[in-house]
Amino acid sequence: MAKIVLETKVLTKRYGSVTPLDSIDMQVKGGEWVAIMGPSGSGKTTMLNLLSLLDSPTEGEYILDGVGTATLTEKERVAVRREKIGLVFQQFHLVSYLTALENVMLAQYYHSMVDKGDAMEALERVGLEHRTDHLPSQLSGGEQQRVCIARALINQPAIIMADEPTGNLDEANEEVVLELFKELHREGRTIIMVTHNPELAEFADRVVRLHHGKVVKDA
Amino acid sequence: MFFLMLRQSFFRGRRRKALATLTIVLSASLITALMNVSIDVGDKMAREMKSYGANINMVPKSEAIPLEIGGVDYNPLKDRVFINESDLPKIKEIFWHNNIAGFAPFLKTTVEIAGNAKKRINLIGTNFDRQIPIAGDDEFRTGVKVVFPYWQVKGEWPGDEEPAGILAGAALARDLGLKPGDRLTVKGAGDTGREESFVVKGILTTGGAEESALVAPLAVVQRLAGMEGKVQSVSVSALTVPEDKLSRKARQSNDSLDSMEYDRWYCTAYVSSITHQIEEAIPNVTARPIWQVAAGEGAVVNKIQLLMIVVTIAAFIASGLGISSLMATTIMERSREIGLMKALGAADWEVYLLFLSESAFVGVIGGLLGCLAGAGLSQIIGLSIFGSYVSFSPIVVPVNVAVSVLIALSGSLMPSRLITKLYPAEVLHGRR
Numbered sequence A: 001m002a003k004i005v006l007e008t009k010v011l012t013k014r015y016g017s018v019t020p021l022d023s024i025d026m027q028v029k030g031g032e033w034v035a036i037m038g039p040s041g042s043g044k045t046t047m048l049n050l051l052s053l054l055d056s057p058t059e060g061e062y063i064l065d066g067v068g069t070a071t072l073t074e075k076e077r078v079a080v081r082r083e084k085i086g087l088v089f090q091q092f093h094l095v096s097y098l099t100a101l102e103n104v105m106l107a108q109y110y111h112s113m114v115d116k117g118d119a120m121e122a123l124e125r126v127g128l129e130h131r132t133d134h135l136p137s138q139l140s141g142g143e144q145q146r147v148c149i150a151r152a153l154i155n156q157p158a159i160i161m162a163d164e165p166t167g168n169l170d171e172a173n174e175e176v177v178l179e180l181f182k183e184l185h186r187e188g189r190t191i192i193m194v195t196h197n198p199e200l201a202e203f204a205d206r207v208v209r210l211h212h213g214k215v216v217k218d219a
Numbered sequence B: 001m002f003f004l005m006l007r008q009s010f011f012r013g014r015r016r017k018a019l020a021t022l023t024i025v026l027s028a029s030l031i032t033a034l035m036n037v038s039i040d041v042g043d044k045m046a047r048e049m050k051s052y053g054a055n056i057n058m059v060p061k062s063e064a065i066p067l068e069i070g071g072v073d074y075n076p077l078k079d080r081v082f083i084n085e086s087d088l089p090k091i092k093e094i095f096w097h098n099n100i101a102g103f104a105p106f107l108k109t110t111v112e113i114a115g116n117a118k119k120r121i122n123l124i125g126t127n128f129d130r131q132i133p134i135a136g137d138d139e140f141r142t143g144v145k146v147v148f149p150y151w152q153v154k155g156e157w158p159g160d161e162e163p164a165g166i167l168a169g170a171a172l173a174r175d176l177g178l179k180p181g182d183r184l185t186v187k188g189a190g191d192t193g194r195e196e197s198f199v200v201k202g203i204l205t206t207g208g209a210e211e212s213a214l215v216a217p218l219a220v221v222q223r224l225a226g227m228e229g230k231v232q233s234v235s236v237s238a239l240t241v242p243e244d245k246l247s248r249k250a251r252q253s254n255d256s257l258d259s260m261e262y263d264r265w266y267c268t269a270y271v272s273s274i275t276h277q278i279e280e281a282i283p284n285v286t287a288r289p290i291w292q293v294a295a296g297e298g299a300v301v302n303k304i305q306l307l308m309i310v311v312t313i314a315a316f317i318a319s320g321l322g323i324s325s326l327m328a329t330t331i332m333e334r335s336r337e338i339g340l341m342k343a344l345g346a347a348d349w350e351v352y353l354l355f356l357s358e359s360a361f362v363g364v365i366g367g368l369l370g371c372l373a374g375a376g377l378s379q380i381i382g383l384s385i386f387g388s389y390v391s392f393s394p395i396v397v398p399v400n401v402a403v404s405v406l407i408a409l410s411g412s413l414m415p416s417r418l419i420t421k422l423y424p425a426e427v428l429h430g431r432r
Helices: A044-051 A074-084 A100-111 A116-125 A141-153 A171-186 B002-012 B014-052 B085-093 B170-176 B218-225 B245-252 B259-266 B271-281 B291-333 B335-343 B348-386 B396-416 B424-429
Strands: A004-015 A018-029 A033-037 A059-064 A085-088 A159-163 A190-194 A206-211 A214-218 B056-060 B100-113 B116-126 B152-155 B165-169 B183-188 B195-205 B214-217 B233-238 B285-289
Touching: A004 A044, A004 A190, A018 A044, A018 A190, A018 A214, A033 A044, A044 A159, A044 A190, A044 B424, A074 A085, A074 A100, A085 A141, A100 A116, A100 A141, A100 B002, A116 A141, A141 A159, A141 A171, A159 A171, A171 A190, B002 B014, B002 B348, B014 B291, B014 B348, B014 B396, B056 B271, B085 B100, B085 B233, B085 B271, B100 B218, B116 B218, B165 B170, B170 B195, B183 B218, B195 B214, B214 B218, B233 B271, B245 B259, B245 B271, B259 B271, B271 B285, B291 B335, B291 B348, B291 B396, B335 B348, B335 B424, B348 B396
Parallel strands: A033 A190, A033 A206, A085 A159, A159 A190, B116 B214, B165 B195
Antiparallel strands: A004 A018, A004 A059, A206 A214, B056 B233, B056 B285, B100 B116, B100 B183, B100 B233, B152 B195, B165 B214, B183 B195
């Protein structure tokens, strides 16, 4: 039986009188693909921010790979995120003055050591070996998202957290990105993906539906 | 990777950096120009101040007290001590010889206007504009035209080698009804006095005692007074640096200086060290600063230099504020990049380092370009204010680059604190 890599207990986030995320209890097993769905303002992104340690909960507990995160210092949270989580963004967030290859190497630099060969391999894997020296402005949306995925994978994280990874892509590029996620799933990586796209969610092992900050369906 | 990011950020984001670099260039050029002018202003102003006349007066050590009644000296020349004219070139042989702008010897005697025995007037002998033989300087010309540039002559200046040419002081000319071209015969005072005939070449206005006298070439007056090769006093015009604590201490007594202080004082162009060196070079003379002129020069130069410093500091603060606002804008513009770096695991100090290094680089480039622009600007200032080029001091380059980096860093320091306040969750998703 697969180990639980991620567990939340009564996870809550409040901003004054607003509670975008309310008492979430959830467990995710290693290698599981979980899609988080829900309408705008349902708390999907807030939940992803908490799970990727980009934000801290107001209440509740979040255990990542057996370690409680509540007592971690900011430095330790950064270190855990660096080691265990690969982030994929809807807006790609590539550094505009760095080439595709350099953007991938950036994640290596903040993780450990830069290795150009490994970065090249990561780009080859997402089918961009011919676009390594191009700046983000010279790449299509789909290509930029593939660079973003290569960057998320470069440090071999166990968990991939993606926020609307196909949200800004056309159908053809959506298909390419979907294939990449399928491949990552086959490799046994844990994927937490926020999406509006029901077709993408079909490939997930589980779909967690949020509404007004609460889990309304987990199946 | 850090240097790669730095390089790519700079070269691929040229437009973004151009404005910051331009701000630094503007301030650096202003600072370079002001520094250059500040360094040179002492010399420039000292030359300008020479138009106020001599700042050193040289007399024989045992000069008798003149007996003057109504401005006319009644003390007979034969009882007095003189300076040998042949010693005067030694003034240009002292340690600070290059700072001696000029000197004018004087010999004053009393004469009678021929046919008017009761009218006694002073006849002053001097050099107007004479070449003096100086070892190593064949072109050294000096005289009252150099030392007292404010002396004005209506008509023309007589030549130093022209025995019949003479200047009549404006008051005397008014008194005697003299005008350029008039002939005048004077007789040496006393029964045995010789007679000399002159042509009035010009009417002299000085604002001083010379306006009531006749001014003739030195050799003529020496001959008339029977004092060949002698002068009574010498007015020296020297380029000096403003007085400071050391020179004031030396003014009280040279003995109060220790050997290091003495060396520093001796090797600085204070008016007091120059007078000391003149006294060393020519025995039996006393050289005294004319403090009204020397102190006035020092005060003006000090105030101008202070003004330069104030303007330089203002330029420093203005460009620091400019950089600060540009940096704050840049951080806001690049907030997603900063958020991404933090999300990928960058510590705050790593992001700081990148941004401050970019600023320092902008400072170096801006400082170097500013030096070039400032060198040109200082020449424009020099030409328009002093009518001559300002010499470029190489020390300005490293100082200016260091100051530019300091401006860029100090301007970036406050805005870069925004980096710690940027949360990746906010900037990457646009909301919490």
